[in-house]
Amino acid sequence: MSVTRDSGADRPQESLFARIAGEDGIDPTEARNGLRHVASLSLTKVADGLIDPKLVLSWLLTALAVPSALVGMLVPIREAGALLPQVFLADRAQRMARRKWMWVAGSAVQGLAALAIAAAGRLLDGLAAGVAICAALAVLALARAACSVSYKDVLGKTIGETRRGAVTGLAGSVASAGVVIFALLLISGLMQEMTPVLIAIALAGVFWLGAAALFSTIEEAASEDRDGADVTAFREILGDGGLRWFILVRGLLVSTALAPPYLVLLAQQGGDALLGQLGALVLASAAASFLSSYVWGRLSDKSSRLVLALSGAAAALSLAAALVFAWVGLIGAVWAAPLALFGLMVAYHGVRQARSVWLVDYAPADSRAAYAAVANTAIGLILLAVGAAGGALSMLSPAVAVAGFAALALFGGMLALRLPEAEEG
Structure with a gap:
């Protein structure tokens, strides 16, 4: 890792970042970078909550009378589209002297795509709106892939190993406050009209445009190794046994991201209204992020594989609780579905924190972008397969799909215990 050092005094920022990281004597340059990481990530995480395809965009397309087939395409476009292109983007990232510019470009394009979605929602309806919004979401997903493939490398170069989880964890907690407000508006009934939802989008x-501007000010040292990552290099990376095991574990734990819509289906069977479910899911996710992201981040700095194991167990327990609520007829109660959703989202944010920290610490310093690209492309393929399997199981019953995801989460958590304890490469 190469963290730029300087002798300038910037005590207020250094002191603030020291409190965030729980360490003293942090270099002023790293302190400035750390605060910029937190601010940029907070903005993008709030943006993610405001435009969540599983919830917000699904509600929007339904309100616009878009055919259900296009509504069903939202999550695959967003999730797989953000992962599959990364193996191709990694070559470009590794040729760049300062990889932050790929993240800046990706965040800016996401901002423009979100504005296009809002415009389509205002100006179009029916099939035309669905096609336009799905196309803009595809652009947003590709831009997100660029951010993902470059971010871990920038984080590794500019923030010390024992402080990376604190940076990403605090950003998740800070961002969740804004999403909580949005969720409360949904629950209150003030967001039943389409205009406030379009304003949120x-x-x-x-926010994405603002994050791009902030991230551009990060002080990143130029990378000495600017050779592209060719196909042979990717094959060699896949030969890394630790990475293959990580891909298997992370692939099983995608169940924490795919299960929430099926909990909503369970609750709807209990009689809850659509907007109540939307607000409850958004609030559960935001509250879980606020209460757990920083804690998960700090724990990931100590043992990211243990956090993955705990998260898998927590997800399985939450999904099992939802099944019990459904079995005894309580899933429609005002507290039951949000409680199960909260537990699942705590687990989901644990997976998000730990998988990022583990990969940054495990991958060789000069190959982080390539490792991230290989892992994320593989996960994109697994996500499509697991998502299709969940859809097939849901045709039998939402409860069957929830049970399947619970089994995958539990198995993934158990296998995480066999991961090597990552140390900075």
Whole structure:
């Protein structure tokens, strides 16, 4: 890792970042970078919550009378589209002297795509709106792939090993406050009209543009190794046994991301209204992020594989609780579905924190972008397969799909215990 050092005094920022990281004597340059990481990530995480395809965009397309087939395409476009292109983007990232510029470009394009989605929702309806919004979401997903493939490398170069989880964890907790407000508006009934939802989506676009501007100010040292990552290099990376095991574990734990819509289906069977479910899911996710992201981040700095194991167990327990609520007829109660959703989202944010920290610490310093690209491309393929399997199981019953995801989460958590304890490469 190469963290730029300087002798300048910037005590207020250094002191603030020291409190965030729980360490003293942090270099002023790293302190400035750390605060910029936190601010940029917080903006993008709020934007993610405001434009969540599983919830917000699904509600929007339904309100616009878009055919259900296009509504069903939202999550695959967003999730797989953000992962599959990374193996191709990694070559470009590794040729760049300063990889932050790929993240800046990706965040800016996400902002423009979000504004396009808001405009389509205002100007179009029916099939035309669905096609336009799905196309803009595809662009947003590709831009997100660029951010993902470059971010871990920038984080590794600019933030010390024992402080990376604190940076990403605090950003998750800070961002969740804004999403909580959005969720409360949904629950209150003030967001039943389409205009406030479109404003929220447009605000997400503004936040992504602001994050791009902030991230451009990060002080990143030029990379000495600027050779592209060719196909042979990717094959060699896949020969890394630790990485293959990580891909298997992370692939099983995608169940924490795919299960929430099926919990909503369970609750709807209990009689809850659509907007109540939307607000409850958004609030559960935001509250879980606020209460757990920083804690998960700090724990990941100590043992990211243990966090993955705990997260898998927590997800399985939460999904099992939802099944019990459904079995005894309580899933429609005002507290039951949000409680199960909260536990699942705590587990989901644990997986998100730990998988990022593990990969940054495990991958060789000069190959982080390539390792991230290989892992994420593989996960994109697994996500499509697991998502299709979940859809097939849901045709039998939402409860069957929830049980399947619970089994995958539990198995993934158990296998995480066999991961090597990652140390900075």
